[in-house]
Amino acid sequence: MSLPQPPGDDGAAKSPGPAAGAETVAASSGPQAKKQPPPEKPSDVRRRSRIILSFWLIVLCLGLPIWWQTTSIYRADLPLHEMLEWADGKACRPVFPLRINIQADSLQDQEAQNLLRLTQHALDDLNDFSGHHLRLQLSPPPGHPPESSDRESALTIRLVPGDTATASLDPHEPVLDITYPPNAIPTATSSSSSLATYVAGQLRSTFAEEQATISYLLSTSSMPSESRPLGLSPESAESLAKRATRSLKYAPTYHLTFSLFTSGPLPSSWDIGAAIADYMKPVLTVLSPIHNFTIDTQVQLYATPGVPNEVLNKEDLSSFVNAAEWPLSPSIGGAPTINFVVFVGNQTIAGERAESEHANTGESAAHSWLIPQWGTIYLLPLPDGTAHLSSAALKQPLLTFTSHLLSLLGAPRSGSLPLRLSTLGRIRSADLLLRASSTLGSLARLALALPSISIPSSVADGVSTTMLHLRRACETLGGAEGLAHARVAEAEAERAFFEKSMVGQLYFPDEHKIAVYLPLLGPVAVPLVMGLINELRAWRRRRRERRERGRGKKME
Amino acid sequence: MKISRFFALPALLAAALVAPAMVVEAEHTSNWAVLVCTSRFWFNYRHLANVLSIYRTVKRLGIPDSQIILMLPDDMACNPRNAFPGTVYSNADRAVDLYGDNIEVDYRGYEVTVENFIRLLTDRVGDEMPRSKRLLTDDRSNILVYMTGHGGNEFLKFQDAEEIGAFDLADAFEQMWEKKRYNEILFMIDTCQANTMYSKLYSPNIIATGSSELDQSSYSHHADNDIGVAVIDRYTYYTLEFLENEVRGTSSKKTLGDLFDSFTFEKIHSNAGVRYDLFPGGEDAARHRLVTDFFGNVQNVEVDGSQNTTLLEEDLLSLSRTIADLHHKAEEEEVALTKNKTVGEAATQPRTQFAKPLTDENWWTKKILGATAVAGCALLWGIGSYLEGPGR
Numbered sequence: 001m002s003l004p005q006p007p008g009d010d011g012a013a014k015s016p017g018p019a020a021g022a023e024t025v026a027a028s029s030g031p032q033a034k035k036q037p038p039p040e041k042p043s044d045v046r047r048r049s050r051i052i053l054s055f056w057l058i059v060l061c062l063g064l065p066i067w068w069q070t071t072s073i074y075r076a077d078l079p080l081h082e083m084l085e086w087a088d089g090k091a092c093r094p095v096f097p098l099r100i101n102i103q104a105d106s107l108q109d110q111e112a113q114n115l116l117r118l119t120q121h122a123l124d125d126l127n128d129f130s131g132h133h134l135r136l137q138l139s140p141p142p143g144h145p146p147e148s149s150d151r152e153s154a155l156t157i158r159l160v161p162g163d164t165a166t167a168s169l170d171p172h173e174p175v176l177d178i179t180y181p182p183n184a185i186p187t188a189t190s191s192s193s194s195l196a197t198y199v200a201g202q203l204r205s206t207f208a209e210e211q212a213t214i215s216y217l218l219s220t221s222s223m224p225s226e227s228r229p230l231g232l233s234p235e236s237a238e239s240l241a242k243r244a245t246r247s248l249k250y251a252p253t254y255h256l257t258f259s260l261f262t263s264g265p266l267p268s269s270w271d272i273g274a275a276i277a278d279y280m281k282p283v284l285t286v287l288s289p290i291h292n293f294t295i296d297t298q299v300q301l302y303a304t305p306g307v308p309n310e311v312l313n314k315e316d317l318s319s320f321v322n323a324a325e326w327p328l329s330p331s332i333g334g335a336p337t338i339n340f341v342v343f344v345g346n347q348t349i350a351g352e353r354a355e356s357e358h359a360n361t362g363e364s365a366a367h368s369w370l371i372p373q374w375g376t377i378y379l380l381p382l383p384d385g386t387a388h389l390s391s392a393a394l395k396q397p398l399l400t401f402t403s404h405l406l407s408l409l410g411a412p413r414s415g416s417l418p419l420r421l422s423t424l425g426r427i428r429s430a431d432l433l434l435r436a437s438s439t440l441g442s443l444a445r446l447a448l449a450l451p452s453i454s455i456p457s458s459v460a461d462g463v464s465t466t467m468l469h470l471r472r473a474c475e476t477l478g479g480a481e482g483l484a485h486a487r488v489a490e491a492e493a494e495r496a497f498f499e500k501s502m503v504g505q506l507y508f509p510d511e512h513k514i515a516v517y518l519p520l521l522g523p524v525a526v527p528l529v530m531g532l533i534n535e536l537r538a539w540r541r542r543r544r545e546r547r548e549r550g551r552g553k554k555m556e
Numbered sequence: 557m558k559i560s561r562f563f564a565l566p567a568l569l570a571a572a573l574v575a576p577a578m579v580v581e582a583e584h585t586s587n588w589a590v591l592v593c594t595s596r597f598w599f600n601y602r603h604l605a606n607v608l609s610i611y612r613t614v615k616r617l618g619i620p621d622s623q624i625i626l627m628l629p630d631d632m633a634c635n636p637r638n639a640f641p642g643t644v645y646s647n648a649d650r651a652v653d654l655y656g657d658n659i660e661v662d663y664r665g666y667e668v669t670v671e672n673f674i675r676l677l678t679d680r681v682g683d684e685m686p687r688s689k690r691l692l693t694d695d696r697s698n699i700l701v702y703m704t705g706h707g708g709n710e711f712l713k714f715q716d717a718e719e720i721g722a723f724d725l726a727d728a729f730e731q732m733w734e735k736k737r738y739n740e741i742l743f744m745i746d747t748c749q750a751n752t753m754y755s756k757l758y759s760p761n762i763i764a765t766g767s768s769e770l771d772q773s774s775y776s777h778h779a780d781n782d783i784g785v786a787v788i789d790r791y792t793y794y795t796l797e798f799l800e801n802e803v804r805g806t807s808s809k810k811t812l813g814d815l816f817d818s819f820t821f822e823k824i825h826s827n828a829g830v831r832y833d834l835f836p837g838g839e840d841a842a843r844h845r846l847v848t849d850f851f852g853n854v855q856n857v858e859v860d861g862s863q864n865t866t867l868l869e870e871d872l873l874s875l876s877r878t879i880a881d882l883h884h885k886a887e888e889e890e891v892a893l894t895k896n897k898t899v900g901e902a903a904t905q906p907r908t909q910f911a912k913p914l915t916d917e918n919w920w921t922k923k924i925l926g927a928t929a930v931a932g933c934a935l936l937w938g939i940g941s942y943l944e945g946p947g948r
Binding site for chain 2: 245246249279281282283285286306314315316317318319321323324325328329334336349366368369370371372373374399402403406416417418438439442445446449450497498499500502503509
């Protein structure tokens with residue numbers, strides 16, 4: 001840079017510039033009169049433009065990418081299309097192929113084959129719901145060892161000759177015993193048989209509740225309508241809705257809390273450990289492939305119920321639990337709690353007693369009621385002065401609790417116990433499958449709807465794991481493996497959806513961004529932009545001058 | 557006014573006829589309450605008193621503590637300026653101590669932040685969060701969300717440090733709806749310009765009500781001269797008045813319409829607003845919801861029938877016993893079988909446990925990155941000093 005030389009300097013006297021002369025001549029003739037700096041050296045001009053260029057290069061090549069990198073939100077790639085397909089039920093049609101063995105030792109192989117074919121036809125005619133398919137097969141003769149596929153069969157039909165056609169479910173095993181009159185065996189040529197129709201009808205009624213439940217599940221989800229059943233009667237739909245309301249959300253573990261509340265000082269102890277071992281453990285053991293249970297118990301004396309009335313109306317029952325004072329939510333561990341309360345007091349339930357008096361059944365009044373998704377309360381009337389509740393006295397409450405536990409878990413009401421349990425497994429796997437699919441859909445819609453939410457890579461991992469397990473669950477639906485896969489899929493989907501770091505981003509309108517950036521970038525940007533503009537102007541002026549000079553040379 | 561009422565009557569009747577069918581569909585099985593105060597410091601005594609009075613009321617109507625999330629940013633009971641230590645009152649008559657001895661504050665002090673509130677609603681919390689601090693609702697839960705504090709146009713201030721916008725709130729509710737975390741929500745807010753806060757909501761099944769319109773303040777009701785500050789806001793005061801006088805117990809049949817009709821400008825000194833359009837069935841359906849559907853804990857219970865179920869139950873028990881025995885036997889057999897098979901293999905496979913770093917995400921990459929950075933810096937310094945050297 002060339003500095004203007006001070007006026008009083010020696011140099012000024014030695015070499016008076018043209019400006020100095022002008023100053024003395026016309027002091028009042030305007031800006032031209034000002035003292036002009038000496039012309040810049042071309043090397044200085046070049047250097048200045050390089051400086052400005054380098055500033056801009058740093059801003060554009062370094063600053064901008066860094067700013068972009070540090071302020072952009074990481075969004076992992078999610079397979080949105082596939083996720084939405086799962087949610088819409090296009091990726092998987094839940095089909096439950098139920099294998100049913102027919103054990104007909106008294107029949108010839110040919111006859112049995114024929115019967116099987118006819119029964120299958122009859123079944124296919126009866127069936128209006130493609131998602132739930134019964135497939136018959138002949139079981140191997142008893143001499144052969146059972147194959148691995150034999151275990152997967154949902155039901156075995158044992159055909160025994162008898163006098164009339166009867167059917168009964170074996171209480172211990174998933175076996176349907178059917179007797180048939182000797183003349184009912186279809187001949188090889190007949191196209192229909194009363195026995196086949198009978199067997200088909202029996203099978204259908206056995207699985208009716210399961211079928212209705214699964215079709216209800218599908219209809220309440222967003223599955224496409226083609227796989228839905230055609231007709232659910234309003235009342236059956238209502239009872240199914242009621243059951244869906246009552247049953248708890250699936251969890252691998254439930255926490256059972258047994259509480260004894262007494263209105264007075266007595267009884268103060270109970271034999272609950274023995275009672276549970278006697279009356280409830282067997283059912284818990286049977287349920288163990290599907291759920292785990294943890295148990296705790298408590299006793300509280302002088303507990304006042306939420307309703308002080310002696311006779312409880314139906315409306316009172318829901319407010320009977322004194323939520324403010326009864327310690328009913330232990331929040332132990334992460335498992336949801338099911339409450340079983342025994343209340344010792346003098347309360348009775350009103351409506352039911354009147355009804356039972358009407359029916360002349362003496363002292364049998366209702367003692368208990370079920371609160372959906374919460375548990376059961378049992379009113380236990382005791383003679384005064386009972387200090388200890390024996391295991392025998394707890395039998396009735398615990399039996400009630402047991403049956404309520406089954407309905408809280410969503411088990412169907414009809415059928416033999418083994419069948420109910422296997423049905424429960426299938427209903428739960430369908431439920432989990434649908435739930436995981438809908439969670440995937442929610443996540444996908446969320447990712448589309450909130451462009452400012454960050455999606456860490458763990459979410460993408462979770463989604464891919466979910467879809468892997470969903471695919472496997474869909475292939476093996478109906479068996480224990482399917483349930484396991486559906487369980488993993490649901491857990492992973494939940495984990496992906498509830499990813500902890502997906503919340504940090506708050507809504508940031510554009511005005512806020514300007515307010516944040518302007519105080520910082522404004523002062524920096526002004527010299528940068530002005531410098532650039534000045535430089536561009538000077539460059540244009542230089543070009544013009546050069547052109548003019550060139551023209552002037554030509555003129556000469 | 558009269559005439560419009562007259563015309564409204566048939567519509568109400570129709571709604572009442574339709575209502576049972578809808579109730580079956582939208583039955584809820586649990587009630588939750590999220591009660592949030594967002595301001596701290598002594599002169600905001602009334603905001604904490606607001607929240608604590610609502611807390612007391614919902615508890616009286618049967619919502620258990622485990623289903624109430626209470627957020628209190630400050631502790632008025634233990635404030636040194638409190639002339640009545642250990643108590644909080646919402647009325648100058650000081651009849652009811654709201655702090656009492658049975659109160660469970662879930663989020664306290666500096667835990668009350670926008671982030672925690674949104675985490676609570678969307679349940680995006682870590683494994684370390686106890687169940688009592690989480691909103692464990694499902695698609696059958698009705699939720700009461702009550703907020704109070706200092707608000708403005710489309711925002712509510714949290715603790716003088718940050719604010720939640722109406723958009724944030726709307727997005728949080730939408731995430732809840734997407735994940736089926738509620739059946740219905742009643743959103744109540746008592747702040748200045750409160751009605752702007754729910755104007756951005758867009759998720760279905762929400763009834764929203766607020767204390768004041770845009771550019772209106774929400775006023776306090778009265779002050780207690782001994783405590784020295786205002787003890788309650790008008791909107792909350794008259795809500796509570798309705799709840800305490802009209803809704804005596806859980807069997808009350810008062811509807812939300814009755815509650816909303818009790819808000820008048822003469823009482824509240826600002827225009828309380830209600831938003832019905834998100835609710836299926838609109839204004840009619842929303843106004844016919846019972847107050848106890850949100851402020852109480854009322855479900856349909858199922859009473860057991862006669863005693864002949866006991867026989868069934870005993871059958872069930874004996875059956876499951878035999879089945880359990882069978883299972884046990886089968887398992888034992890299986891175990892015996894597998895033992896025979898794998899007795900040799902098991903011995904030869906000692907299990908080794910590898911030590912693993914706590915965070916194993918690309919540990920090596922991070923190491924290499926760090927080393928490269930250090931080497932780069934050293935190189936730069938070296939070049940610099942080399943270039944400087946010849947010049948000197």
